[in-house]
Structures are given as C-alpha cells and as structure tokens.
Amino acid sequence: MSVLLLAEHHGQKLAPSVYRAVTAAASWQMPIHIVVIGNDTAAVAAEAAQINGVDRVVRVDAGHLEHPLAEDAAQILVELAPAYRVILGAHSTFTRNILPRVAALLDVAMVSDVLAIQPDNTYVRAIYAGSVLSVVQSSDALQVLTIHGNRFKPATNGAAAEIITSAAPAPFGKTRWIGENRASSDRPSLNSAKIVVSGGRSLGSAEKFQAVLEPLAEKLGAALGATRAAVDAGYAPNDIQVGQTGTMVAPELYIAVGVSGAVQHTAGMKDSRIIVAINHDPDAPIFKVADYGLVADLFETVPKLAASITKQ
Amino acid sequence: MKALVAIKRVVDYNVQVRIKPDGSDVDIANVKMGVNPFDENAVEEALRLKERGLVTEIVAVSLGTAANQDVLRHALAMGVDRALLVETDNAALQPLGVAKLLKAVIQREQPNFVLLGKQAIDGDNGQSGQMLAALLGWGQGTFISSLNIENNEAIVTREIDGGTEQIAVQLPAVLTADLRLNDPRFVKLPNLMMAKKKPIETLPAAELGVDTAPRLRQIKVEDPPVRKPGIKVGSVEELLEKLRNEQGLPL
Numbered sequence: 001m002s003v004l005l006l007a008e009h010h011g012q013k014l015a016p017s018v019y020r021a022v023t024a025a026a027s028w029q030m031p032i033h034i035v036v037i038g039n040d041t042a043a044v045a046a047e048a049a050q051i052n053g054v055d056r057v058v059r060v061d062a063g064h065l066e067h068p069l070a071e072d073a074a075q076i077l078v079e080l081a082p083a084y085r086v087i088l089g090a091h092s093t094f095t096r097n098i099l100p101r102v103a104a105l106l107d108v109a110m111v112s113d114v115l116a117i118q119p120d121n122t123y124v125r126a127i128y129a130g131s132v133l134s135v136v137q138s139s140d141a142l143q144v145l146t147i148h149g150n151r152f153k154p155a156t157n158g159a160a161a162e163i164i165t166s167a168a169p170a171p172f173g174k175t176r177w178i179g180e181n182r183a184s185s186d187r188p189s190l191n192s193a194k195i196v197v198s199g200g201r202s203l204g205s206a207e208k209f210q211a212v213l214e215p216l217a218e219k220l221g222a223a224l225g226a227t228r229a230a231v232d233a234g235y236a237p238n239d240i241q242v243g244q245t246g247t248m249v250a251p252e253l254y255i256a257v258g259v260s261g262a263v264q265h266t267a268g269m270k271d272s273r274i275i276v277a278i279n280h281d282p283d284a285p286i287f288k289v290a291d292y293g294l295v296a297d298l299f300e301t302v303p304k305l306a307a308s309i310t311k312q
Numbered sequence: 313m314k315a316l317v318a319i320k321r322v323v324d325y326n327v328q329v330r331i332k333p334d335g336s337d338v339d340i341a342n343v344k345m346g347v348n349p350f351d352e353n354a355v356e357e358a359l360r361l362k363e364r365g366l367v368t369e370i371v372a373v374s375l376g377t378a379a380n381q382d383v384l385r386h387a388l389a390m391g392v393d394r395a396l397l398v399e400t401d402n403a404a405l406q407p408l409g410v411a412k413l414l415k416a417v418i419q420r421e422q423p424n425f426v427l428l429g430k431q432a433i434d435g436d437n438g439q440s441g442q443m444l445a446a447l448l449g450w451g452q453g454t455f456i457s458s459l460n461i462e463n464n465e466a467i468v469t470r471e472i473d474g475g476t477e478q479i480a481v482q483l484p485a486v487l488t489a490d491l492r493l494n495d496p497r498f499v500k501l502p503n504l505m506m507a508k509k510k511p512i513e514t515l516p517a518a519e520l521g522v523d524t525a526p527r528l529r530q531i532k533v534e535d536p537p538v539r540k541p542g543i544k545v546g547s548v549e550e551l552l553e554k555l556r557n558e559q560g561l562p563l
Contacts (some may be wrong), residue, residue, distance in 0.1 A: 069479070070442065070452055093472040096438050097454050100407065104443035109408050109527035112437045122531065127436055128329050132338055135531045174482035175451040178467070182475035189474055220563075228491070238457070238492050239475050244436070245491055247473065253561060263328070270539065274559055276551065291542040294551055304548045309563050 002031040002055070004080060006073075006089035006098065009036065009044040016192050017090030019154035022053050024147040026155075027117040028086055031055040035080060035166075037073050039066035049161040056161055062168035067180070071172035074101035079169055081106055081142065091146035091248075092191075099144055108140040114147045129244040130267035149191075150250035150271060183239055190240060193223035195253045198242055198269070201229040202258025202279065202298060209235040212299060213257060216306040225249065227265045243268035258298045261286030278302065313461070314369045315358040316423035317392065318414055319351040321376055321383045322434045335532045347383045350429025352390075353489040356496040357459055358427050359391045366461050369393050371421055375405055375413050381512055388507035389499045395510070396421075400517035400524065407435075409524030411443035416520035418448065423484070425466060430455045430488040441488035451481040457492035 003025045008015040018034070025032045033056040034048045041059050048057045060076050077087060077098070087102060089095035091113040103110035116124040121138040123145065190196065197217040203209040209230065217224050226236035228243055242249055243265040254272035258279060259265060266289050269275070277290035278298050287293040294301060323329055324344040332339045347355075361367040371394045372387035374380040384395035398413055405413070418426060431438035445452035453459075453468040457476065460467045465480045471490045481487070517524065545551045555561045 067477075070454070071445075074446065093455060093470075097442065097452075100439035100442035101446040101452065103439070104408060104411055104446035107408075109406060110437075110439055110443075111528065112439060126536070127533075128323070128338065128434060129436065130536060132329060132331060133534050133536050135533070136528045137531055138528050140527050172451065175453075175485075176465075176480040178478035178480055180472070180475060180477040191473065231492075238471060239473075244433070253555070253559075264325075274555070274561070275539075275542070276555070287542070287544070289539055289542075291539075292551055292554055293542060293544045294546075294548070295544060301548055305551070308548055308552055 001085040002033050002083065003028050003086040003088065004077070004084040005032060005034045006077065006087065006095055007034050007036050007044070007048055008090065008092055008094040009038065009041070011038070012043050014044055014047050015090070015092070016154065017092060017149040018048070019051060020149040020152040021088060021090040021147055022051050022155035023152040024114070024117060025086070025088060026053050030085060033058055035060060035077070037065055037068045037076055039063055045163050049163050050157045050159055052156045052159045054159055054161045057163045059163060059165045060168050061165065064171045065168060067177040069172065069175050069177060070097040070101055071175050072168070073098045074105060075169045075172065077102045078105045080166065084142065086143045086145070088143075088145045088147060090149045095146050099146060103144040106142060106144070108142050108144055109138055111136060111138060111143070111145040114145050115151050126267070129263050130270070131263060148248070183237070187217070188221070188223050190223045190225055190242070190247045191249055193249070194251050195220045195222035195255070196225045196242070196249055196251045196269070196272070197222045197255045197257065198225035198227065198259060199230055199236065199257050200227040200259035201233055201235070203230060203235055206235045212302050216255070216302055219306050219309045222255075227259050227262070229260070229262070256286050256290070257302055259286050260284050261289065313367045314371070314421070314423045315361065315367045316418060316421055316426045317351070317354050317358050317370060317372045317387070318426065318428040319355065319372055319374050319383050319387055320348040320429070320432045321345055321374060321380045322348045322432055325349055325433055331533050331535060335534060337530065337533055345379070345382070347386050348429050348432045350431060350433070350489050350491065352496040353491060353493045354427040354429055355387050355390050355392060356494045357489060359497070360494065361459070361461065371396060371423065373398060373414065373417055375400060375410060375517070377401065384512050385504070385507045386499060388510050389503040390497060395512045397512055397514045398517050398520070399514050404526065405524055406526050406528055407437050407439035407443055408527060409522070410440045411447050412522040413517060413520060413524060414440070414444050415447045416522050417515070425483050426486045428486075428488055430490050441486050445486035448484070448486070451485045453479060453481045453485060453487045455490045456487055457490050459487065459493065
C-alpha cells in the first residue's frame with residue numbers, strides 16, 4: 001500500500017505546499033505517489049518526479065481538466081483509491097474543495113488541516129479558530145486528510161521518480177468552469193511570503209490602507225495582508241485576508257499595523273517567527289502575541305519605519 | 313424553486329472556550345450558543361433569492377438535540393418559511409454523519425438546492441457541504457461570495473487562494489457560503505416574538521435509518537503552546553535595532 005498526494009499546481013509549477021505535503025506523507029514510511037491532475041501537465045509532473053521521497057507521479061491529463069472541478073478531481077481520486085492507504089494534500093481552497101468529496105464517496109471520515117501526524121492514525125488539529133488543539137484517532141482503513149503546510153518542512157529536490165499516465169474518467173458534466181480573477185502582483189503570494197505587512201481597521205479607509213502600508217511592503221518585498229475587519233470595511237480585498245476565515249500565514253516576520261488582535265486574526269498568523277505590532281492602543285490584544293510592540297500612531301510610525309529600512 | 317438551508321448550533325464566536333479539567337473535551341456547558349456565522353450567511357442568501365422572486369420556499373434544518381430549537385427560531389425570525397429539527401442524542405455528529413442525515417432529509421424534502429456555511433466555527437472542518445454533494449451525486453459550489461440562479465444553474469463566485477473563480481453548477485446543487493456572500497439581517501424583536509409562536513417540525517434521526525457513528529475518536533484536547541511574552545519598544549529606531557541585532561534580520 002502507498003500514500004497518494006494530491007498536487008496543487010498552477011499550470012507550469014507546483015504549489016510550494018506540495019513539497020511540505022511530501023514531508024507529511026513520509027510519516028507513513030510507505031511509497032509516496034503524487035497525482036497531478038490537469039491539461040498538459042508534463043512540466044508539473046517532471047517537477048513532482050524530482051522531489052526526494054516521491055516514488056511515482058501519476059499524471060491524469062485531459063482537456064476538460066484544464067481547470068479541474070471538484071466533481072471531476074474527486075472521481076479521479078476515487079478510482080485510484082483502492083491502491084492506497086492514505087490520500088492527502090496540503091490544506092488550501094483547492095484540496096478543501098476536493099478531498100471531503102473523495103472521503104464521502106469512499107465512506108470514510110476526513111481529517112482537516114492536520115498540525116502533526118502521530119502513530120496509529122492519530123492526528124493533532126486545531127479547533128475553535130486555533131484556540132484549542134484536538135487529538136483525534138481515525139478508525140477508517142483509508143485515511144483522507146489535509147495537512148497544515150507550514151508545520152512540515154519542505155522536501156528537497158534530487159529524485160527521479162517514474163511518471164505514469166492514468167486515463168481520466170468521463171467528465172461530471174453538470175458543473176462548468178467560467179473564469180477566474182487571480183490578483184496579479186510582482187510581490188510574493190501571501191502564503192509563501194517571508195515578510196507580511198498586515199493592516200487593520202485603524203487604517204480608516206481603502207486609500208489610507210494603500211498609502212500607509214504599500215510603501216513599507218514595497219521596501220520589504222513583503223506581501224500585504226488584512227484583518228477581517230479591514231476587509232469587511234472595504235479597505236482591502238478578501239483574498240488578502242489573514243485569519244481563520246482567510247489565509248493562514250507563518251512568515252519570518254509579520255508586521256501588524258493597526259490590528260486589534262481578534263482571535264479570528266491571530267489564529268491565522270501566530271505561527272509567524274517574529275511578530276511586530278504597531279497600534280496606538282496599549283491594551284490591544286495583539287500585543288499579547290507580538291514579540292515587539294510599539295504603542296504609537298501608525299500614520300506617523302509606518303512611513304518612518306519604511307524610510308529607515310535600507311534592505312533592497 | 314425550493315431552498316433548504318442547514319444550520320448548526322455552535323458556541324458564540326465571541327466566547328473564548330475552555331478545556332474541561334480532565335482534558336477530554338472543551339467545556340461548553342452554560343456557554344452562549346448561536347447560529348454558526350457561515351450558516352447565517354446561507355440563510356440570508358436564501359432570503360434574498362426569495363425576495364428577488366427566484367425562490368418560493370425556504371426550509372431551515374438543524375441537526376441536534378431539542379436545544380437546537382433556538383437556532384431554528386432565529387432562522388424563522390430572519391424569515392424562513394419552515395423549520396425542521398432532526399433530533400439526535402448524538403450531540404457530537406461528525407461531518408460524514410451530518411452529510412448522511414442531511415441527504416436523508418433532502419430526499420424527503422426535494423429542494424432544488426441546498427445552502428449551508430462553508431465551515432462551522434467550532435470544529436473548523438469545512439467538509440459537510442462537499443460530503444453532502446458527493447452522497448447526493450450533485451454538483452457543488454463551495455466558499456461562494458456571490459450567487460445567481462439562471463436557467464436552472466447556480467452561477468457562483470468562489471473565494472479561492474489568491475483570488476476568485478466563477479463556476480456554474482446545474483441544479484440540484486449544494487452551495488456553501490463564505491462570509492463575503494452577504495451581511496445577514498438584524499433580527500427585530502417583534503419577529504423574534506412571532507417566531508416563538510411558529511411550529512418547529514421534529515423528526516427523530518433514528519427514523520432516517522442512517523449510520524452516524526463517529527469515525528474519529530477525540531483522545532484529548534489541549535491548549536496550544538503560548539508564545540513567549542514579547543516586549544514593548546519605545547521607537548522605530550529601537551524596533552529596527554532589535555530586529556537587526558536580536559533577530560538578525562537584514563533590514
């Protein structure tokens with residue numbers, strides 16, 4: 001029996017989280033197979049075959065899989081499933097859409113967003129927005145799970161696994177892909193950035209959010225983030241929301257500007273290596289998770305900080 | 313067109329939950345409970361579709377004990393037409409069991425689509441909607457931030473990592489709501505009073521003949537590791553000095 005890893009990719013490149021999922025998959029000490037679903041996936045399959053620890057890449061290529069729908073991807077995994085003990089992926093909107101469908105079709109439970117893998121089908125995961133850890137044991141023969149990417153180190157390159165192709169089942173046909181809007185930016189994406197500059201409702205408006213935070217983020221080569229309060233107020237787009245209901249991040253440096261520190265938000269950033277908080281309210285809960293807190297007016301402080309940084 | 317909305321009763325999102333002294337579970341006795349926020353978005357969206365004339369009947373369903381009547385009353389006060397409690401003594405239903413129970417309810421109710429929250433804020437699993445769609449063999453539109461119904465299709469915008477995606481899902485379908493879908497209406501007191509007089513249908517889960525035995529056993533719960541307390545700095549200069557010299561960041 002083997003472990004099957006569902007790879008997320010963007011046409012030409014694997015998502016960085018796939019490398020972390022390989023490390024998680026190695027916990028079972030069984031052969032690791034990566035399934036790559038898409039249209040014209042040769043480059044992505046070749047990249048997957050180089051990851052140390054991977055024994056086989058299974059390519060499922062078809063025209064209708066250019067933008068794989070959950071219904072189609074799930075059917076592919078269900079047909080591959082009998083050969084596997086574990087089906088997993090890194091937790092993301094891609095895997096969260098597909099793997100619960102797979103689990104239900106196979107009549108097994110799924111374990112979402114696993115922080116640690118223990119022996120005997122036992123997992124540690126966060127509940128209540130990360131305020132409690134739950135240790136659960138599965139009684140199913142097949143394990144279906146997503147792993148919390150930044151809890152696992154990325155696997156290295158150097159392997160040369162075999163690449164096989166597997167035929168795609170007939171399309172589901174009742175769901176159609178129409179289009180997508182992905183924020184294009186020269187900046188690193190939020191979930192892979194080494195530095196994140198995040199803003200809260202204290203910024204006051206969409207204009208000030210940009211005017212205050214953008215120069216600092218630019219100088220640091222950082223990704224911009226926002227709290228749910230800032231997103232709800234219309235200061236920032238939803239796709240940069242950091243928190244329980246947005247993106248979970250764990251960069252080297254997280255700079256929270258005008259962020260109060262609601263549990264909803266801190267759940268999504270408290271694994272950052274260094275947290276800096278700038279807020280005028282000395283009692284803001286964000287200071288409880290910050291390594292360095294600066295009680296100051298953000299409109300004066302942030303431009304000064306940006307001007308003082310020499311990194312290029 | 314008939315909509316079915318599934319709502320979960322969860323600990324209020326403002327409550328900081330505590331762990332029982334024996335570490336077996338969280339202690340939610342005597343804690344404020346309410347409708348799972350994402351499910352409230354689902355109710356709101358169904359109501360808006362009805363107001364636009366696209367939906368004629370909305371049924372709200374909750375799975376749990378008699379205590380769940382409060383969240384169903386809330387849905388009635390928001391404006392749903394009927395409320396159905398699937399009564400089970402198994403308070404700790406898991407997503408697969410939830411999906412199986414909902415499937416059985418849906419086969420009785422025959423809605424054109426099902427709306428529910430993308431996840432519940434207690435277990436944070438985010439599985440039930442996708443599992444339900446799978447068991448029904450229906451299409452799914454998950455994490456949606458906009459919804460329109462045209463020519464027997466749900467046209468949805470999905471919130472995905474790094475942006476949004478638009479898909480069309482043929483009805484019947486399962487749709488799961490993201491917070492951006494709408495701002496749920498405020499429930500007025502008179503509506504709440506009137507909702508108290510409305511009937512709540514009760515269906516014993518046992519009558520549905522569904523296996524909801526848990527597949528996952530919770531061994532224990534524990535507090536997450538706390539971060540070491542940090543320090544306050546007095547100025548931008550001091551902050552940069554610490555980041556450069558204590559943390560070795562090339563800033």
